[in-house]
Amino acid sequence: SPVAVRADLSAAGTEERQQRSTRSVLALLQRQGELDVRVEGAKGTLASSVSVEWLFKELDRSKKGYVTDTDLWNFVRDLGSSTPLRSITALVCELQLRL
Structure with missing residues (x-):
């Protein structure tokens, strides 16, 4: 039925958005880790x-x-x-x- 198809499409869209959000958060965490390493290295130069x-x-x-x-x-x-x-x-x- 059309309602069931819309529900399936909506669920797929929600899952895709969640995966994108998760990837974005993981990328930010990776970047933060890289920056933390740089900060620690810089502190050693003082x-x-x-x-x-x-x-x-x-x-x-x-x-x-x-x-x-x-x-x-x-x-x-x-x-x-x-x-x-x-x-x-x-x-x-x-x-x-x-x-």
Whole structure:
């Protein structure tokens, strides 16, 4: 019957959407893992003599008393990176969620 055919098509469409969503989530998790590896590698390049206070002063150039996503963005741009601001903002949001 037409109703049964529509139900079958609807179920197939729902299953396909779920598979696409699952693949998207897995791709995001893979990308996050790759980025985590890069962050850990970068942390290893920091000299042990670099103090948190020095780093904070370096990032907070306008002496606001806190560091913003724009401060981080300017810092990485000064180092030659072309990282978009939205990526830095996403990083800051992720850090805030983990605190």
